Amino acid sequence: MSFISGYIADFSSGVMITLELTVLGWGGALVLGTILTAMRVSPIRTLNAAAAAYVTVFRNIPLPVQMVLFVFGLPLLGIQYSLFASAAVVLVIYTAPFISETLRSGLNTISTGELEALRALGFGPRPAMQHLILPQAFGTVIQPLGNVLITMIKNTSVAALVGVADLTFATNKAAVDEAQPFLIFGGAAISYLVIGLLVGRLVSTLDRKAAFSR
Amino acid sequence: MKTIRIIAPLAIAATLALGTTGCGSSTAPAASSPVESFPAGTTMAKIQQRGKIVVGVKYDQPMFGVKNPVTGDMEGLDVEMAKLLAKDLTGSADNVEYVEAVTANREAFLQQGKVDAILASYAVTDERKKVVAFEGPYLESGVSTMIRNDDSSISNKDDLNGKPVCTTTGARAAQLLPTLAPQAKLTLFGTYSECAQALKQKRVDAVVTNESLLLGLMDQNKGDFKLVGDYMASEEYAIGSAKDDTAWHDYLDGFLKKIEDSGEWKKAYDNTIGAVKPSDVTPPHITL
Incomplete structure (x- = not known):
């Protein structure tokens, strides 16, 4: 077990990178996903079609494929980001459709009567969305969004494929250098489990609060 | 056309026959003896x-x-x-x-x-x-350095300091580089073909690993890369x-x-x- 000590630094920076990717990826995906949802339900047909097309395309291309395409394909067109930025952007692009679809199902739970009532009370489409409809929609789908989040945390491991030194990457490196894959990957599994459990608890707490206001 | 059709297979057959007899004479008698x-x-x-x-x-x-x-x-x-x-x-x-x-x-x-x-x-x-x-x-074999053919800024391991350098997870070069060129920025991919691609796209300036592997990459990407410097270590x-x-x-x-x-x-x-x-x-x- 003594060899582990040599990798503590690698592991902790790996965990940090995984968390950074999670925060950036989730923040970006939440924004993009919300915009996509708004487009999906907007009465303007082009916006609707564009959002639907986006969801269809990016939801159906496997994440590793998008990752490699982004990192090695885009430079052919003269566009090149750092590996970490590429991984974060791809996570946003890939996760947004799932958030969008989850959120849309939340929106569908709000009755059209409520919308009509808001319109009758003189709310414009934007304030109605911002202050009344979206908060309710988010409130209903906190648990399913939590699932998307946990899936995304595990998806950050795909960044290791393109050389981003996240937790999986550090694990793989230590496992190969030390020729002890079972032990080291076991440690990584526990790390992911802990992160997942903490996030799960956070989501449950948030859900209870939202349920109260709902 | 017809003659070519007949001659071509004959020529191939002849070459094969010559080739195999050539090999046969040089192999040790062990080849034909029972196991x-x-x-x-x-x-x-x-x-x-x-x-x-x-x-x-x-x-x-x-x-x-x-x-x-x-x-x-x-x-x-x-x-x-x-x-x-x-x-x-x-x-x-x-x-x-x-x-x-x-x-x-x-x-x-x-x-x-x-x-x-x-x-x-x-x-x-x-x-x-x-x-x-x-x-x-x-x-x-030895650990060697491969760079782009048109690059003249790297000629030995000290020049790698401050430059992005690629190798793969598990390669000995990944363990050696931090001591040989401490300021080199190490990028690790899963395969060497990705390293070659990254080198071509100028994401990295050098690929460091076993010379035989680098020769293989140079063979696949003819004219794009060259080897510089001495062996960093033997393998x-x-x-x-x-x-x-x-x-x-x-x-x-x-x-x-x-x-x-x-x-x-x-x-x-x-x-x-x-x-x-x-x-x-x-x-x-x-x-x-």
């Missing part, structure tokens, strides 16, 4: 009973083990070694079952008995010696086998000695690595 028999229960006897040897090889490592995308055949020095091993044990070089071994699963394959031996550009390290047995080495490539199987270990060492003495090793080398780096190489001493 040695071993006590029951040993790995050698099990392989003979099974009729084929199962080896773990790389599928994406030019010069060592690569699956030819056009023909689907396995090629490389590791593959040649596997064929010679199959010939020695079963009488025919065709009795090989290839299993794709990636860097991370080689030890597990041996520990779980999924393969009889690993021939997958397996570099000898102290950590690996703790979990598997090595035979050989069958190749000595030994050996056959990996299950630990504690001493009979199998001793047999493999004996086998390597035999093919080195008979000239079959030299032929395998000349057909693979020697084809891109012609040199009068002498087989390494078997020390493991």
Whole structure:
């Protein structure tokens, strides 16, 4: 077990990178996903079609494929980001459709009567969305969004494929250098489990609060 | 047209005939002699009973083990070694079952008995010696540096400081670089083809790993890259086998000695690595 000590630094920076990717990826995906949802339900047909097309395309291309395409394909067109930025952007692009679809199902739970009532009370489409409809929609789908989040945390491991030194990457490196894959990957599994459990608890707490206001 | 149609196959047949007689005369008489028999229960006897040897090889490592995308055949020095091993044990070089071994699963394959031996550009390290047995080495090579052909800013390892440098996870270069060029920014990918791509796209300025692997990459991307500087360190490539199987270990060492003495090793080398780096190489001493 003594060899582990040599990798503590690698592991902790790996965990940090995984968390950074999670925060950036989730923040970006939440924004993009919300915009996509708004487009999906907007009465303007082009916006609707564009959002639907986006969801269809990016939801159906496997994440590793998008990752490699982004990192090695885009430079052919003269566009090149750092590996970490590429991984974060791809996570946003890939996760947004799932958030969008989850959120849309939340929106569908709000009755059209409520919308009509808001319109009758003189709310414009934007304030109605911002202050009344979206908060309710988010409130209903906190648990399913939590699932998307946990899936995304595990998806950050795909960044290791393109050389981003996240937790999986550090694990793989230590496992190969030390020729002890079972032990080291076991440690990584526990790390992911802990992160997942903490996030799960956070989501449950948030859900209870939202349920109260709902 | 008709004459060409007849002549072409004839010419090919003639070449083949000449080629095979040429080979036949140079191989040791051992090739035609019946195979040695071993006590029951040993790995050698099990392989003979099974009729084929199962080896773990790389599928994406030019010069060592690569699956030819056009023909689907396995090629490389590791593959040649596997064929010679199959010939020695079963009488025919065709009795090989290839299993794709990636860097991370080689030890597990041996520990779980999924393969009889690993021939997958397996570099000898102290950590690996703790979990598997090595035979050989069958190749000595050095860690070298490859850069873009039009780049003149790097000529030795000190020039790597401050530059992005690529190698793969598990390569010895990844462990060596932090001490040899402490300021080099290390980028690690899973495969060398990704490193080559990154070098081409100027994401990195150098690829550092075993020279034979770099020669393979240069062969795949003709005219794009060049090698610079001296060896940073030497590396030994050996056959990996299950630990504690001493009979199998001793047999493999004996086998390597035999093919080195008979000239079959030299032929395998000349057909693979020697084809891109012609040199009068002498087989390494078997020390493991």
